[in-house]
Amino acid sequence: MTLHEPARFFANLLVPTSDPVGLRGRLAEHLGRHARCETTETGEVLLSSELGLSRLTLEAGGLRIAAESGDPTGLAYIKMIMADHVLELGEAGLALHWTGAGASGSPLPFFRAMTVTGVATVGRFRRLTLRGDDLGRFAEGGLHVRLLLPAEGVRQRWPVTGDDGRPFWPDGNPPPARVYTLRRLDVAAGEVEIDMLLHASHHDAPGAAFAERARPGDVVGMTGPGGGDLPEATDYLLFADETGLPAVVRMLAEMPAGRRVRAFVEIEDEDDRQALPSVAAAEVTWLYRRDGARLETAAASIGAGDLPPGTVVWGGMEHAARRAVFRRAVDVWELPRDRLRLASYWRRGQAGTDHHHDD
Numbered sequence: 001m002t003l004h005e006p007a008r009f010f011a012n013l014l015v016p017t018s019d020p021v022g023l024r025g026r027l028a029e030h031l032g033r034h035a036r037c038e039t040t041e042t043g044e045v046l047l048s049s050e051l052g053l054s055r056l057t058l059e060a061g062g063l064r065i066a067a068e069s070g071d072p073t074g075l076a077y078i079k080m081i082m083a084d085h086v087l088e089l090g091e092a093g094l095a096l097h098w099t100g101a102g103a104s105g106s107p108l109p110f111f112r113a114m115t116v117t118g119v120a121t122v123g124r125f126r127r128l129t130l131r132g133d134d135l136g137r138f139a140e141g142g143l144h145v146r147l148l149l150p151a152e153g154v155r156q157r158w159p160v161t162g163d164d165g166r167p168f169w170p171d172g173n174p175p176p177a178r179v180y181t182l183r184r185l186d187v188a189a190g191e192v193e194i195d196m197l198l199h200a201s202h203h204d205a206p207g208a209a210f211a212e213r214a215r216p217g218d219v220v221g222m223t224g225p226g227g228g229d230l231p232e233a234t235d236y237l238l239f240a241d242e243t244g245l246p247a248v249v250r251m252l253a254e255m256p257a258g259r260r261v262r263a264f265v266e267i268e269d270e271d272d273r274q275a276l277p278s279v280a281a282a283e284v285t286w287l288y289r290r291d292g293a294r295l296e297t298a299a300a301s302i303g304a305g306d307l308p309p310g311t312v313v314w315g316g317m318e319h320a321a322r323r324a325v326f327r328r329a330v331d332v333w334e335l336p337r338d339r340l341r342l343a344s345y346w347r348r349g350q351a352g353t354d355h356h357h358d359d
């Protein structure tokens with residue numbers, strides 16, 4: 001390596017499958033939906049993304065997966081994603097053992113134990129300040145994190161890297177996890193700020209219940225970062241309810257001058273309004289649910305010719321509202337998918353955030 005070549009991190013896995021060709025094809029098909037996928041003249045399958053590169057090669061004894069990345073977090077994500085897919089798409093009972101960087105038993109690069117240092121009530125949100133070590137990597141590659149929420153009174157033992165590249169929990173099952181947004185991040189101070197909504201069902205909900213009882217000194221697990229990066233554009237149209245508001249705060253705070261943003265934010269009433277500082281030209285419309293205003297209606301009021309060419313549409317909101325905005329964006333505004341970033345952040349009547357879009 002010369003002085004100017006960036007460091008690379010490597011790991012290797014031989015999947016002892018009896019059907020390496022079939023497994024390679026299924027992995028290429030599934031992972032190719034989220035990564036660039038090409039097959040070389042020698043039949044090697046290459047999968048590349050912002051996380052790094054994986055090579056899938058047939059070998060005596062199975063399918064060889066060679067992974068590499070420019071940073072330990074990227075490599076750890078690749079190892080975990082590969083293991084999840086191999087275990088889902090391969091035959092039952094496969095034992096996976098990665099070799100190379102990030103050995104079994106080592107700390108997970110994408111995990112931090114975070115200590116609550118501040119709790120404030122802001123409208124219907126609980127604003128938590130969390131402190132942790134070495135947060136630099138959380139400033140790039142995504143706005144969101146998964147909080148791992150110990151049950152009340154439980155002293156949680158945290159995961160390390162497992163043999164198969166996935167988190168290994170020394171006490172067995174992991175605690176419930178919920179997705180949140182870093183509305184503010186101060187790497188030098190080792191501090192992040194998260195607004196957690198105390199929604200109507202918060203007593204039976206691990207995320208909101210933790211937010212309600214959190215006190216300085218409590219410890220919570222955090223993995224990430226991921227998701228929320230916007231494609232380059234001059235004009236943005238944003239839709240958010242309370243759960244998407246922290247992402248709007250962060251996007252506007254980080255958006256450079258010269259961008260134009262039109263944002264619709266649906267909240268219960270004026271108590272939940274927040275300052276949205278930005279050097280971009282931002283026009284924000286607050287929609288009060290109490291008065292019957294809705295994101296769906298706001299989207300329906302925008303006609304086919306109303307959007308500047310090249311507009312990127314982003315949204316974080318309830319499942320049904322997201323679907324209505326998505327249909328409007330595709331059917332009426334006729335936007336191509338690469339200019340749409342509309343996500344369902346929660347679903348009425350359903351716990352957790354693993355509900356899929358059904359476009």
Ligand SMILES: Cc1cc2nc3c(=O)[nH]c(=O)nc-3n(C[C@H](O)[C@H](O)[C@H](O)COP(=O)(O)OP(=O)(O)OC[C@H]3O[C@@H](n4cnc5c(N)ncnc54)[C@H](O)[C@@H]3O)c2cc1C
Nearest residue numbers: 180181197199201205206207208346347348349350351352
């Ligand atoms: C990328 C992403 C970023 C997110 N960022 C944030 C954030 O910064 N702040 C934030 O507060 N949320 C955020 N969310 C939403 C949050 O993850 C969900 O609301 C999650 O369901 C909360 O977990 P819980 O344990 O409180 O409730 P769950 O156990 O998941 O759900 C229990 C019950 O509460 C209902 N419920 C869940 N959320 C709401 C809600 N908002 N309003 C009314 N009822 C609800 C469910 O439908 C269910 O019936 C984000 C979600 C995603 C995908």
